Amino acid sequence: MDKFTERRGQLAASALKTLSELGYARTSLREIAQNSEFSHGVLHYYFTDKVDLITFCVREYKIECATRYDDLVAAATSASELRTGFAAAMAETLCEEPHMHRLWYDLRNQSLFEESFRKDALEIDQVLQDMIWRIVSRYAELASTPLTVTPRTAYAMFDGVFQLALLHQLAGHEDAAGNLQDDVVRVLDSLFLVS
Amino acid sequence: MDKFTERRGQLAASALKTLSELGYARTSLREIAQNSEFSHGVLHYYFTDKVDLITFCVREYKIECATRYDDLVAAATSASELRTGFAAAMAETLCEEPHMHRLWYDLRNQSLFEESFRKDALEIDQVLQDMIWRIVSRYAELASTPLTVTPRTAYAMFDGVFQLALLHQLAGHEDAAGNLQDDVVRVLDSLFLVS
DNA sequence: GCAACATCTTGACACTCGTCAAGACTTTCT
DNA sequence: AGAAAGTCTTGACGAGTGTCAAGATGTTGC
Numbered sequence: 001m002d003k004f005t006e007r008r009g010q011l012a013a014s015a016l017k018t019l020s021e022l023g024y025a026r027t028s029l030r031e032i033a034q035n036s037e038f039s040h041g042v043l044h045y046y047f048t049d050k051v052d053l054i055t056f057c058v059r060e061y062k063i064e065c066a067t068r069y070d071d072l073v074a075a076a077t078s079a080s081e082l083r084t085g086f087a088a089a090m091a092e093t094l095c096e097e098p099h100m101h102r103l104w105y106d107l108r109n110q111s112l113f114e115e116s117f118r119k120d121a122l123e124i125d126q127v128l129q130d131m132i133w134r135i136v137s138r139y140a141e142l143a144s145t146p147l148t149v150t151p152r153t154a155y156a157m158f159d160g161v162f163q164l165a166l167l168h169q170l171a172g173h174e175d176a177a178g179n180l181q182d183d184v185v186r187v188l189d190s191l192f193l194v195s
Numbered sequence: 196m197d198k199f200t201e202r203r204g205q206l207a208a209s210a211l212k213t214l215s216e217l218g219y220a221r222t223s224l225r226e227i228a229q230n231s232e233f234s235h236g237v238l239h240y241y242f243t244d245k246v247d248l249i250t251f252c253v254r255e256y257k258i259e260c261a262t263r264y265d266d267l268v269a270a271a272t273s274a275s276e277l278r279t280g281f282a283a284a285m286a287e288t289l290c291e292e293p294h295m296h297r298l299w300y301d302l303r304n305q306s307l308f309e310e311s312f313r314k315d316a317l318e319i320d321q322v323l324q325d326m327i328w329r330i331v332s333r334y335a336e337l338a339s340t341p342l343t344v345t346p347r348t349a350y351a352m353f354d355g356v357f358q359l360a361l362l363h364q365l366a367g368h369e370d371a372a373g374n375l376q377d378d379v380v381r382v383l384d385s386l387f388l389v390s
Numbered sequence: 391g392c393a394a395c396a397t398c399t400t401g402a403c404a405c406t407c408g409t410c411a412a413g414a415c416t417t418t419c420t
Numbered sequence: 421a422g423a424a425a426g427t428c429t430t431g432a433c434g435a436g437t438g439t440c441a442a443g444a445t446g447t448t449g450c
Contacts (some may be wrong), residue, residue: 023308024218028437039399048440102307109304112297112365113218116242122366125359153356153378159356161348170307171317183348189387223407245408363433
């Protein structure tokens with residue numbers, strides 16, 4: 001039973017890899033199995049359903065997301081340090097893990113069509129929003145400026161610039177990461193200047 | 196040959212309807228045909244491919260998008276009028292055409308995985324960015340404030356808040372449209388207050 | 391060693407998919 | 421009217437899908 005959950009995680013990792021490469025629309029259970037060391041039938045031993053498998057994957061993914069910038073927030077001693085560090089970290093994950101990010105956007109989009117994914121998508125969205133808010137509120141603290149924006153709005157703005165940067169990054173535009181860095185700085189500043 | 200292009204448009208409309216209801220992943224040619232008054236074989240008479248059909252659809256969709264807020268921009272006589280009008284118009288299309296919007300996001304996301312869609316997605320994205328920029332620059336003109344943001348950044352921010360609002364709208368959150376309206380006003384203001 | 395259980399493979403099933411070809415129906419032209 | 425071109429339907433094909441059951445293989449306990 002310990003081995004059971006371990007293997008579930010192992011298969012979920014293979015599924016995440018496949019999904020991030022092919023996208024939701026073209027990912028099949030056989031393809032997932034081929035990206036693991038097992039045959040396709042085993043997936044129905046560890047997961048009841050295809051939906052069950054993907055839902056489990058999404059939850060696994062969530063854990064990885066939640067704490068991506070937490071070290072940064074904890075370590076920053078000044079507002080400008082946090083600002084540039086955050087911008088650099090976003091640009092880095094854009095370059096290093098673009099496939100995982102496009103997978104997340106793909107699954108979140110699927111939740112717009114299939115209700116079975118909606119709950120998890122909204123939950124992860126909330127986690128990401130909290131993550132952004134920790135950065136933003138810490139920044140306000142360090143800069144001693146009042147916050148005039150809601151967590152939702154702040155998250156939406158950063159999500160927008162990141163998603164657009166991802167599109168250009170995967171399209172081969174070499175300035176995508178640099179532009180993202182500029183945008184993040186600009187957006188972060190703009191949050192505190194609203195009257 | 197005139198009838199030919201007319202029927203292509205007719206079938207493309209059926210395809211758009213199907214895509215907006217089911218999403219890219221679950222849309223088949225037979226389903227598209229069933230949403231038209233023809234049988235499934237006819238699609239290969241008017242389109243060489245499934246990719247050809249969907250590409251054509253996306254182009255059709257683009258035309259509808261390009262001018263959505265142009266009347267608003269032309270009619271506005273003051274900054275605050277443009278601001279509230281823009282926010283209201285976004286909230287309205289969020290409520291009226293959520294399925295078309297989720298389709299656009301779905302197809303743009305597909306372009307992150309399938310290169311065949313990338314060119315069209317980037318092209319439409321540019322059209323949308325220009326559309327936003329017409330509003331933003333006109334607003335700056337009316338308010339006599341200098342613009343300190345790039346078209347790309349401005350578009351990314353509005354796209355972010357709209358996409359998040361769409362997610363909550365389709366999830367049944369009744370305050371989605373109202374929140375979007377607030378966010379749009381806030382984002383628009385923040386564009387001009389960056390030092 | 392043997393039985394009981396857990397794990398995994400194999401192969402099949404019913405179904406859907408994109409594609410295409412053969413032919414029926416409709417329209418147009420002479 | 422009859423031929424020719426255009427338009428549409430039907431049915432089939434090979435491939436791929438999720439699902440599941442039967443059995444092979446591996447592991448554990450006595």
